Amino acid sequence: MIPNTALTEDRPEEAASGAEAVYAQKALRASPADYFQLLKPRVMSLVVFTGLTGLVVAPVDMHPLLAFVAVLCIALGAGSAGALNMALEGTTDALMRRTRGRPVAAGRVTKQDAMAFGGVLAFLSVSMMWLSVNDLAAGLLALTIVYYVVLYTMILKRRTPQNIVIGGAAGAFPPVIGWAAATGVAPLEAWVLFAIIFLWTPPHSWALALYTTEDYANAGIPMMPVAKGAKSTRLQILLYSLVMAPVACVPILFGMGGISYAVVSVLGGLFFVFLAMRVFLSKAGDHPEGGENSLYDVKKEAVAARNLFAYSILYLTALFAALLLHHAFTGV
Structure with a gap:
């Protein structure tokens, strides 16, 4: 039962204990x-x-x-x-x-x-x-x-x-x-896989942050769109994507993936960059301080960011699935 604040506002100790009791009751429902x-x-x-x-x-x-x-x-x-x-x-x-x-x-x-x-x-x-x-x-x-x-x-x-x-x-x-x-x-080959995920993480996470900026701002978390603005974030998403896509092709040079990995890494990487470019070209958040974004701009950025975020998960999964399946079936 929620404590009656009218009865406890002058008795902070009772109010605190009441709040703790409610929290404890909730925790018992775990x-x-x-x-x-x-x-x-x-x-x-x-x-x-x-x-x-x-x-x-x-x-x-x-x-x-x-x-x-x-x-x-x-x-x-x-x-x-x-x-x-x-x-x-x-x-x-x-x-x-x-x-x-x-x-x-x-x-x-x-x-x-x-x-x-x-x-x-x-x-x-x-x-x-x-x-x-x-x-x-x-x-x-x-x-x-x-x-x-x-x-x-x-x-x-x-x-x-x-x-x-x-x-x-x-x-x-x-x-x-x-x-x-x-x-x-x-060895170095293992760190190549590390590098792919490391470079993939910023565009993946910042795409999410672009359409949840208000959440991060309310929580006081200085994610890139909160601290530097949408325009800077979109540019950095594109730059990281342009670096990540070629790095994702490096396992081919080490003989770590077959034709399937080559197709996924090259074509998948190009589409990743295409979606990052669409995010970069969206305009929400570009107006000077005091300006207003049109509803169209806001929706355009949100859709572009959501598409990149969703695709980024599919892309990374496909990359590692291609590696996994190649080695599982060929033993090479």
């Missing part, structure tokens, strides 16, 4: 689905997929059981980072329409429970990887979790519009971890 949501399953699925690709592309046949354990550890590590991120970002998430339904932001899971859940998963994932696979893979997995939770979530996210550029490296580590799990080393 379900297994809420804890599953803490893992950020959609993000986890992409992390697991790219990690598995690194493991399969590596020129070593790994024992199936060890490969399963390695992929499981990557999944648990990604889930732990997601849970810890939600625990730390509960207050901020509650201010944003896109994230206010998350378990901690909505009060269904307490911050302490989410922290404990994430901490246990982090310990299990790293220790299992170390004991069952090898120390390099375990070390890279631990670095990824710390990088995302501490460097990105706690330090960079609220301090610089370059948060997603620097912090995005956390999402680029999984194929390197997978490669290291299979071979015990992390």
